[in-house]
Amino acid sequence: MARKSKPLIWLEYAAARSILAAFGAMPQRMAVRAGKTIGRLGQRSLKSLRRVAQRNLDIALPEATIEEREKIVTGSFESLGRVLGEMSRFPKSTRENLDKLIEFRFDPELLAKHEKLRAEGRGTIIVSPHLGNWELLVFAYSALREPISYLARPLDNPLIEDLTVRLRTKFGNRPINKTNSVPAAIKVLREGGILGILADVNAHPKEGVFVPFFGVPACTSAGVAMLAIRTNAVIVPLAGVWDKEIGKYIAVHGDMIEPARTGDRQKDIVETTARFTAEVEKLIRAYPDQWLWIHKRWKTRPPGEPELY
Secondary structure (H helix, E strand, O other), X not given: OOOOOHHHHHHHHHHHHHXXXXXXXXXXXXXXXXXXXXXXXXXXXXXXXXXXXXHHHHHHOXXXXXXXXXXXXXXXXXXXXXXXXXXXXXXXXXXXXHHHHEEEOOOHHHHHHHHHHHHOOOOEEEEEOOEEOHHHHHHHHHHHOOOOEEEEOOOOOHHHHHHHHHHHOOOOOEEEEOOOOHHHHHHHHHOOOEEEEEOOOOOOOOOEEEEEEOOXXXXXXXXXXHHHHHHOOEEEEEEEEEEOOOOEEEEEEOOOEOOOOOOOHHHHHHHHHHHHHHHHHHHHHHOHHHEOOOOOOOOOOOOOOOOOO
8 A cells, every 4th residue: 555645644634633623522412413414424425335335234134125224224324423423522531421421231140250250360352343333332441441452453644543542542541553463462361451352344365264244154353263262361242332212322242252172273263253253243133223334344255256246
C-alpha cells in the first residue's frame, strides 16, 4: 500500500477531528441521532456496501423475507452510525455516566468460574464480534471493571491512529499492534491478564482456518485458538448490544470456551476456532440488525470453491 502524503494525512485528520468535535459538542442523544442519520445516508449512497450486506444475508439467512432483510440492513447501518455518535462522547465520559449507559450481564456461574480460573493464574481472551458497539464495550469495560489489552491493526493515517488510541485508552486500556503481536499477547495471558480481540472478519488463507459460520465455511483467524492453546487461556465471547426496551447497552456473552487439547495441534486449532465462532454466531443471530453485514465475511473460499461475491 502506497504511503499517504503529509497533506493528505493532515487533511484526513482535520476532517476526523472536526466530525468528532461537532458530534462531541452535542448532547449524547443528539449525537447518537446524528450518527444514525449518517448511517442511513450511507445506506442510500454507498451502493456497493449495501450490495455486500444483501449478499451476506443471502448466504447467512436465506430463510429471511425481503422485508426482514431490508430491516436488518437498515439497522446495521444505523448501528454503525451509533458507534460514531457514542465514540465522539468518549472524551467527556465518566465512570458514572458509563455505568448508566451500559449494563454488564454476566451469568453468576460464569463469573464464579472465571474468578476461580484467574486465581489460578489463567488468562482470558475476550472475543468480540463487530456487533452492537464494540468500541463502547471495550471502553466501558476498562472504566467499570478493569483495563484490558487489545489487539488492533494500526490505521494507515498515523494522526488518526494516535487520536483513536487516546480515546480508547482513557481508562487504562493497552493497545497491542497486531503486527508481531504474539510475544506481547502471550505475556499478557501468561500473567493472567485479559486480551480483547475482534475475530469475526474474513482471514487470509495463511492466517486462518475454515470453520462453519451460519452453516457456510468461513476462513477465520487461527490466532485466538493458537494463543489460547499456547497459554492455557479461556475464551469468552462478548458483545455490547443496544437494548431499545431499556434504553441502554447490555454486555451479553456466550459460553466460556476451553481450548481443545487432543494432542493434534492443527485439529485443536480448528476445533477451538469452530467453538468460539459458533458462540459468536449465536450472538449475531440474537441481534442480527446490529452486526456489520457490509464486510465480505465469506470472501476467502476453500480450494476449488467458487467465489461468493
